[in-house]
Amino acid sequence: MSANPITSALPAPADSRPAVTVLSGFSPGAVHAAARALLIADDRLLVVSHDLTGIRDGLVRRTVRTADRLLEQTTVELVHGCVSCTLREDVLPTLARLAHTRPGDDIVLVLPPSVEPEAVASACAHCRVDGVPVTETVRFDSYVTVVDADRFLDDLTSSDDLRHRDLHAADDDHRAVAEVVVHQVEFSDTVVLWSRPGTDTLELSRIGTLVHRLAPWAVQVPVGTSRSLDCTGLTTLVRRTGRHNPERPGLLGLALEGRPIAVHDTGSSEVVSLLFESRRPFHPQRLHDALDELTGEALRGRGQLWIASQPDTVVAFESAGGGVRMGGLGYWLAALPPERWTETSIGRRIAADLTWDPYYGDRRTVIALIGLHLNHATTTALLESCLLTDAELAGGTETWHALPDPFAGCFP
Template sequence: MSTNPITPVLSAPVDHRPAVTVLSGFSPGAVQAAARALLIADEDLLAVRHDIGAIRDGVVHRTVESATAVLEQVAVELRHGCVSCTLREDVLPTLVRLARTRPGTDLLLVLPPTLEPEAVAAACAHCLVDGAPVTAAVRFDSYVTVVDADRFLGDLASTDDLRHRDLHAAEDDHRAVATVVAHQVEFCDTVILWNRPATDRRETHRLGALVSRLAPWAVQVLVGPSPTLDCTALAAGVRRTGRHDPERPGMLGRALEGRQIAVHAPDAGDGVGSVLFRTRRPFHPVRLHGALEKLAEHALRGRGQLWIASRPDEVIAFESAGGSASLGSLGHWLAALPVDRWTETSDQRRLAADLDWDPYYGDRQTALAFIGLHLDHTWITGLLDACLLTYDELADGFDAWRELPDPFTGQL
């Protein structure tokens, strides 16, 4: 009689690094209230805050506190007054120092209103503290954004720049309020919908729908409309969730890795809609240039990647918010690179390209999303279709496309 040996089950190693929850949001009052609630729910939790109101003078003020005490409150002078210096010279070193001196204590990193969470993730990926990666000392558990029901739509629709509200971090900081607000929501994995007892329930529902179009990958946690707040329940919804994916690309690089950039839901009955537009055909540069401003004015938010016939080698990033549009470079299409350079890109991007490779265009394709209120799906798709190369223009081939007049020269 034979017996089967019992195969031991190996458990995953225990991660003893302190968990960091990154809390962002454009409404300081709502963010601070959420932070306070999380501290009350866990007396061992420490919150790290940086006031960058004087950053243009090269000074930031750091505070470290628990629910019951202020442990640190110091002014930090920077070599250069900029956000990246603040992250590199003080924010990340403070997290590492606290992790070493208070092992087992989780941390709550409360960002200033204009600091975008993606900047924190980028700094963590490239900066060393005492010669070691930041993630050797701490684990970034979740990126959480607080959305204030009373302010969010107004800020997302605003045409203000940060300098109009004296919130710019530097003289060359020309970011739009709407862009910062959109970036905070899009990069997060958890959204706290912060309501007040007087907030209209229909507006709360519409807010949730809008947030779900902006970040369909994020978990929503609703606060309100009760006059009392269950701090323990809030903490359970946002802390130690493990939702952050450190391999996730930034918003504008998602389509290149085959990831979702939006859901196609032109109107779900609440006035909130999102339109997803994909095509293999390239855009005519002149016709597209004339359409982008109209699209930016029609939608609260636009984002994605373009391929333009006059620039057949370049992946063009597109985003719009606050009524204006901007373009940037995402590098080269794989089809335009020698095969031996493909390893310079991520495994996920190469896999996505392989699964959707076109014999003629390669991985070249446009993927755009437009999000807003009462979107005209037919008008948006019709306008974009009219900007594509015609069949006669397609027949001219790549060499002829490169010679097309390009009004984007100097903008990329």
């Protein structure tokens, strides 16, 4: 008699890898206060942090502690003083080493203010320690960003670069403060909204709405409205939640996979989210001329563009702190032979199939703009004025290449 496949099935083995919670945020005081609260709730928890004050000289100071004991405090000398080298040469190897020497102890990795959580996830996808992928040794359970309600809006609207606050990781690190702040929030699966008993309740509500517009996929955990903090309750809400999905694409790849990049908003609230979509390509010169006005109105912009003069290229778009970053995301599927489509993700191919246009294929613009008192009608009209006119569209792709293009050569 053959065994019954239902009754003979064995349960899946339990995952014994230590769970890593990655804790980020631009306000060190709030981030470290949250880390201390997690330590208080679990005396076996390890907190790993790195001081990057000397990184431009190739020096990084690593600290490992429990609730009641300092386990390590070491200065590490790097071959190259940069964030990616720090992650590959010390941060991830430290996590793997602790998983072997202290099995069963979960880890909270506290990131310095200038380090973006997506950089950690990217390094994890490629880093090996002693020949073994780091993800086989530890499990990245969740990415948690701590937002200091009293500072968040000031940082988000700042025009400062990191170097203005002496936080740049290298001489060629020209990132804006606002850029780092939004990246920390947008990559998180959990946002701890850190406030104090004296924080204005209306302002706290506005910050919560703004965070939701920036990261509608994240769970918000408000703390600090009372004079005591429930450390155990906070631990329950942010640790061992399993919220991180390592298969989720980076933010600029979300729209390509058909995932939402903005909350549908009627524009009736103070914090406004606008989603602009178009099958018609942008005129490169008119788009270029409108960028200052667009970024001046919106606190945050993100998405993908289709530009007529470069019809085969997916162009990534993001803005924060008054600055704009644009870059190539590869080719539209419609510009590739079908046998190369398998080089892209299944999610992207499914999204393209669901929205495929007989003429344009998967080419389309999807942009999210988020701001305070952002005018839907005016902003939409500005974007529409940058699209090709009927006459320009009728000229066909042969004429589009001849359009004046300030972006020529920018998206290899």
